[in-house]
Amino acid sequence: MIRSKARYRLIALGAVFALVLVACGGSSSKKSGSTTPTTPTTAPLGQPASGTLVLAAEQEPSCSDWIASCAGLSWGVWTMQEHTMPSAFDIVKDGSGWNYAPSILLAGAPTLTTSPSQVVTYKINPAAVWSDGVPITSADFKYTWDQIANGKDVYSKTGYENIASVDDTDPSTAVVTFKPNQSYGPWRSLFGSDYGVWPSHILAGKNRDAMTKNGYAWSGGPWKIAKWNRGVDVTLIPNDKYWGEKAKISKVIFKFIPDTAAQFKAFQTGEVLGVYPQPQPDSVDLIKKGLPNAKSAYTADTGSIEALWMNNAKAPLDSVPVRQAVAYAIDRDAIVARLFGVLGVTKASQSLNPPITAQYGDQQAWAGYSLNLAKVAELLTGDGWAKGSDGIYAKGGKKLSLTIVTTAGNQRRELTEQILQEQLKAAGIEMKIKNQSADQLFGTTLVKGTFQLSLYAQTNTNLDPGLCVIMCSANIPAKANSNSGQNFTRTGIPALDPLLQTVDSSSDNALRAQNQIQADRLMAQNQVTLPLDPLPNIAIWSDKIQGNLSDNPITAMFWNMNTWQLRG
């Protein structure tokens, strides 16, 4: 009996010892055939691709048919699309701002003519080939345009609908002609950004969606999708036919880790070597505490603006003085400092243009709206409101009570709501919180206009200004636009529409900027909504990754992954 007990103890001790031994010696698990991402096999700089890099991905894309409406998540672009789809333009740092630069898909900058119709001529780099060795040609541009402009269930047809034809007579030259009077200012975002250029020789005449929604083997970028293990990870391997700088790591695995805390812990243990988390209070707090062996980049120079969106058509926010009073009741800098002060972001946004399109707008348009309780009292009293015994303004027996809605479960937004609630109460305005799922908010509430205040971010996926889609009166959801308009705030200022339409259609950047600045000032004057904060991007990576790692507002920290290397 005693011997038997001793044997069991010995076995248990042995098992624990074995686990510790395995943990201490990274090479032992390699022998058993399992991958060890935390101890990547690395090669000296300049050697052929080697090593396995594991990165965290916060969300899993729903599908990889980038043209279809199921492919709306940015993580789809960051994990697969930008690494496998050739794109006409890259988004590069240009001095202090971001700009378009012709990519290596092109033989040079495209030529643009604007009269009588807008025509863009793309010369394709003769070295550009798909991963099967077939050259990328103008037929691919034509196929891409046709699929987007004429397809069903397309994520967005913006810009492609304006194109009348794509001439593919010369395989090395794609001539894109826009419809008369339908010129498109942000033309550089076409055949790039979200969609890229698609291989007609593989997909023409076939069901594109069926062939691509769960991943695809072909590539026109530095990486190929080796495997998409739904719910678990996606693996990329180098595309050896890529005509640009070839990938230096033999395998990149994006692990889907939806929980932010788990992402950070995985980074701390070396299970993943890079994270790109949402700027939530949890992640900001963890950064404040410090992460070992980590390098990072935080920037507020992004494509996102979080704002307090106001329903201009719903009482009492249909009154300009009430909207202005709300703006004067809020200390926006205090909110931003509380949310992102640790990252060095302390100032509120003063424009609805995200920082990456700053050169087009008046980035100080809302600067006049700062905390001023005397101004709140003056505006509300002037509009017929009087403070009640409970300290809340009322008019005609009705309290100045507003309800805010945002995406339930988002810590940052819930914290913002709590701060807003306190600040507004101090100014005599009651605010109730009634959050919903993202699906309900964006699918129903905003479309139907059954809200007063809403808190969410507007994100640009290109470098062009484009507020018409959310501010022009023609885009208020209505029967006329099949309820597909995105002017959820129901902003309807007649003088604003032509300004924003010009910004969308003109290819003269100076004219676009001039109109956008006027539009910004008009919107601020009417206080159509209240910009709060630029959402910072947070990129954190292990010092085991070498290369020029930095953030890109559109393609995230992964934009130049083919140039990265791993050190032992």
Place this chain on the structure above:
Amino acid sequence: MLSFLGRRVLFTIPVVLIASFVLFIFVRATFDPTAQLRSSHADSASVAREKERLGLDRPVVVQYGDWLGKFVHGDWGQSERTREPVFGMIRRALWYTVQLIFWGILLSATVSIFVGVYSAVKQYSPLDYTFTGLAFVGLALPPFWFGLIAIEFLAVQPVNWFHLQEPIFSFVGLHSGDSTGFNLDYVRHLALPVLTLTVQIIASWSRFQRAAMLDVLQSDYIRTARAKGVPRRQVIVKHGLRNALIPLVTVMALDIGALFGGLIITETIFSIPGMGRLFYESLLAGDATVLVAWTVVTALFIVAFNLLADVLYGVLDPRVRMA
């Protein structure tokens, strides 16, 4: 025995039908299968066409009948979020959840029975008090908290304390990188989620087992066996444990059924794409087709394991079969 089994199975059929009908109505009333299409700026004609295709323009009872017919033939529709066949999505998620449940139940049953029997046999001993105290602590530990604590102290901190090259236990998914199958890597990934899953179960089952064992040990036939000189080990294991297991087996079967849909937090913390995470993601996206199938499959498991509990009870205790 066969007629007992037949009766139980027959009773199950209306339960399944009623449950599936109620769940179908509930999901249809709460989520709109065309919401995704509408939010992708489709025109009203497209939405109307989609409603017609999905049969949403028909009475809900007709919709249910149509859905049930397809469901039993394995056609569970297509996810509005991922465009994948729902059958495949649920099968894939079930595989991950089944792995967690299998190992979790194996560990829980082993530990709980051992602890329960020991506590009953050595009632009021220091170890019994220790187990009792630990059981109450275990019952009070919320899985989301325990999971994060387990990650911190069993995975993250040991790397710093012992300067390890990699953590002893991993906590992202069930394998690292390209590793597959049953190997050491799998065990290292499985340890923490299984521990998180089992803490509350062990706490609860061990208390149950202790109470059942105490009841049995105080019964007349055990006294008789002891009086007849049956060895102590044989009295405890053969006569005591065998009978004390009957109520535990019932509780186990009921708990296992509920686990198929109840691991949302564990699966999210440990990035395991099982049934819980599928539900959570589908709920956030308002993916009605997945939600209908998910709720019905989960209900089916609960009903099936209830049936199993009934049958096992009948097998273990002949008096139940006679009733």
